[in-house]
Amino acid sequence: MKSEIQVSKPSTLFVKKQRNWTRVLSNNMLLTGLIIISILTIIALLAPVLAPFSPYEINPQNRLQPPSGEHWFGTDNFGRDLFTRVLYGIRVSIIVGLSVAIITGIIGLVIGLLSAYFNVLDHILMRIVDGLYAFPSILLAMAIVAVRGPNTVNVMIALVIVYIPSIARVVRSAALVVKEQTYIEALKAQGASTWRILVIHTIPNVLSPVIIQTTFIFAVSILTEASLSFLGAGIPAPEPSLGNILFDGKSVIYKAWWMTVFPGSFIVLLVLGLNLAGDGLRDITDPKIVHAKRRKSL
Amino acid sequence: MLKYIVQRLFSLLPILLVVAIVVFFLAHLTPGDPVTVLLGDEASEETKAELRKELGFDLPLYTQFILWFKGAILGDLGDSYFLKMPVTQAFFEYLGPTLSLAIISQIIAIIVALVLGVLAAKKRGTFMDQAVMGISLFGISVPSFLVGLFLILIFSVQLQWLPVAGYRPLSDGLGEHLRYLILPAIALGMMQAALIARMTRSSMLDVMKTNYIKTAKSKGLHPNKITFKHALRSAFIPILTVIGESFGTLITGAAVVETVFNIPGIGQLIVNSIERRDFPVIQGTVLMITVTYVLLNLVIDLLYGVVDPRVRLNQRK
Numbered sequence: 001m002k003s004e005i006q007v008s009k010p011s012t013l014f015v016k017k018q019r020n021w022t023r024v025l026s027n028n029m030l031l032t033g034l035i036i037i038s039i040l041t042i043i044a045l046l047a048p049v050l051a052p053f054s055p056y057e058i059n060p061q062n063r064l065q066p067p068s069g070e071h072w073f074g075t076d077n078f079g080r081d082l083f084t085r086v087l088y089g090i091r092v093s094i095i096v097g098l099s100v101a102i103i104t105g106i107i108g109l110v111i112g113l114l115s116a117y118f119n120v121l122d123h124i125l126m127r128i129v130d131g132l133y134a135f136p137s138i139l140l141a142m143a144i145v146a147v148r149g150p151n152t153v154n155v156m157i158a159l160v161i162v163y164i165p166s167i168a169r170v171v172r173s174a175a176l177v178v179k180e181q182t183y184i185e186a187l188k189a190q191g192a193s194t195w196r197i198l199v200i201h202t203i204p205n206v207l208s209p210v211i212i213q214t215t216f217i218f219a220v221s222i223l224t225e226a227s228l229s230f231l232g233a234g235i236p237a238p239e240p241s242l243g244n245i246l247f248d249g250k251s252v253i254y255k256a257w258w259m260t261v262f263p264g265s266f267i268v269l270l271v272l273g274l275n276l277a278g279d280g281l282r283d284i285t286d287p288k289i290v291h292a293k294r295r296k297s298l
Numbered sequence: 299m300l301k302y303i304v305q306r307l308f309s310l311l312p313i314l315l316v317v318a319i320v321v322f323f324l325a326h327l328t329p330g331d332p333v334t335v336l337l338g339d340e341a342s343e344e345t346k347a348e349l350r351k352e353l354g355f356d357l358p359l360y361t362q363f364i365l366w367f368k369g370a371i372l373g374d375l376g377d378s379y380f381l382k383m384p385v386t387q388a389f390f391e392y393l394g395p396t397l398s399l400a401i402i403s404q405i406i407a408i409i410v411a412l413v414l415g416v417l418a419a420k421k422r423g424t425f426m427d428q429a430v431m432g433i434s435l436f437g438i439s440v441p442s443f444l445v446g447l448f449l450i451l452i453f454s455v456q457l458q459w460l461p462v463a464g465y466r467p468l469s470d471g472l473g474e475h476l477r478y479l480i481l482p483a484i485a486l487g488m489m490q491a492a493l494i495a496r497m498t499r500s501s502m503l504d505v506m507k508t509n510y511i512k513t514a515k516s517k518g519l520h521p522n523k524i525t526f527k528h529a530l531r532s533a534f535i536p537i538l539t540v541i542g543e544s545f546g547t548l549i550t551g552a553a554v555v556e557t558v559f560n561i562p563g564i565g566q567l568i569v570n571s572i573e574r575r576d577f578p579v580i581q582g583t584v585l586m587i588t589v590t591y592v593l594l595n596l597v598i599d600l601l602y603g604v605v606d607p608r609v610r611l612n613q614r615k
Contacts, residue, residue, distance in 0.1 A: 128316055130312070131313050131317050131320060134316075134317050134591065135320070136546055136550035139553070139568075139584055142553075142568065143580050143584045144324065226444075230443050231553075231557055231569050233569070246447065253447065260448070260451060261448075264448065267444060268444070271440070271441075279435070
């Protein structure tokens with residue numbers, strides 16, 4: 001009996017994996033989102049190679065030049081090449097967004113699991129999470145950056161604090177469902193330790209909502225970072241970020257449309273790509289929607 | 299019902315306590331001494347010690363918290379370092395434009411979202427549906443300040459129809475008031491409209507599947523009557539939740555949009571206080587807005603009973 005299970009296991013896994021890939025490829029939203037993000041990520045990684053100028057090189061004679069063959073996106077109010085600055089800005093956005101998403105995902109996972117499995121911790125952790133969740137996110141992030149001082153690390157710390165509650169809540173409710181499953185009871189009856197149940201048997205089962213939520217946090221972190229930098233409570237000049245380029249552009253909006261249109265469009269594209277990917281992921285992992293689609297195709 | 303309200307209010311206490319603790323410690327996260335921030339590096343140790351005593355910074359942390367918390371409950375959030383007035387007074391002086399902006403954009407968002415959401419649900423799977431969903435996906439991907447900048451570029455710089463920035467109070471006449479607030483209100487309302495439209499669509503689709511809608515159809519009721527009187531009303535609960543949540547985000551979102559359009563509201567108060575490192579104002583406004591936000595969600599919760607009799611009955615049981 002035992003050997004049979006061992007033989008059949010890898011093959012079903014393989015079939016399942018293959019099906020997952022076809023599901024990814026057949027979901028247009030997810031695919032479009034992934035393509036957009038991949039292209040922008042490659043651009044961001046290659047920024048030092050692709051950029052024709054230095055993002056910090058000031059050239060007062062070249063102030064506010066409209067887009068041309070030399071300066072594709074024109075120049076800013078210090079005469080710096082806007083194309084270069086936008087490239088580096090995308091890079092900063094992706095670095096901030098991705099780091100916040102990953103760190104938030106991990107901390108949120110730990111907090112959510114601990115409160116689902118340990119009653120005493122649940123009361124303390126969930127009160128803190130509920131309290132933090134009560135704050136409007138931009139406001140709390142703004143206040144944290146304001147008191148800590150505006151720089152990239154503080155922006156990331158602020159965003160992590162602000163977005164942990166949403167992951168922790170998702171994990172907790174998913175883990176509470178898993179906890180009541182028969183196979184967890186069976187594991188307990190067999191004498192499996194709590195840690196084993198948590199790490200080996202619970203994490204894989206709560207991972208998909210976490211990944212979806214993390215994708216959305218990636219997106220909102222980029223939006224919030226841009227808003228904070230636009231308000232002067234984010235990444236400080238002269239380091240280029242899409243938000244602070246827009247801040248510079250605001251004062252010259254009458255003369256230099258390019259300083260608003262180019263960085264603005266890339267924020268939209270980035271966030272749109274992530275939202276598409278998030279929506280697509282939710283569609284392919286939500287059994288309710290999968291069922292509905294199957295029923296429809298029947 | 300009264301018992302339910304009291305119960306809900308009590309359940310808010312731990313949340314509000316955590317909020318208060320977080321807000322209190324915000325000022326203590328400051329790298330360095332807040333007194334040095336206030337007086338500058340050159341101040342002598344004596345003046346620093348004096349000010350420290352005056353502001354109560356020499357007391358133990360928990361005593362400071364208790365004193366601050368007592369004050370906060372009684373409506374005393376300290377004085378602004380810079381504006382030379384109590385924080386609550388400053389807050390209410392700047393509240394008007396923010397509230398006006400938030401209400402106008404909420405109205406725009408609800409109208410646009412309900413129309414688009416219902417339309418998408420009724421024409422499910424058609425081009426119309428996809429267009430609405432596409433627009434709303436776009437709507438949640440664009441930050442409000444960016445919408446504001448694009449609107450300025452189009453309507454103020456290119457077409458020159460509307461003012462670039464500024465604010466006129468309601469006392470200058472409703473027309474003038476709206477002329478200055480319409481662009482910021484659209485900028486602010488776009489994301490809310492997108493969120494509400496998505497929720498309206500999915501909630502309507504759920505309700506349309508139920509048996510009582512089938513019954514209504516088989517009775518031969520007019521489709522519009524079914525949509526608006528039967529379906530939309532019971533689809534309204536999740537929509538209401540999103541509207542409630544969005545109103546809280548609107549007030550904070552207003553902070554960002556106000557900066558774009560130079561509107562003298564809470565947002566500008568916060569942004570200016572950040573620049574001046576005026577911590578009592580930052581603390582106070584964050585606390586006031588968050589408490590309003592929490593209470594607003596409670597009101598929305600209680601409104602469910604008014605909108606949906608089923609909820610009301612369950613509460614009585």
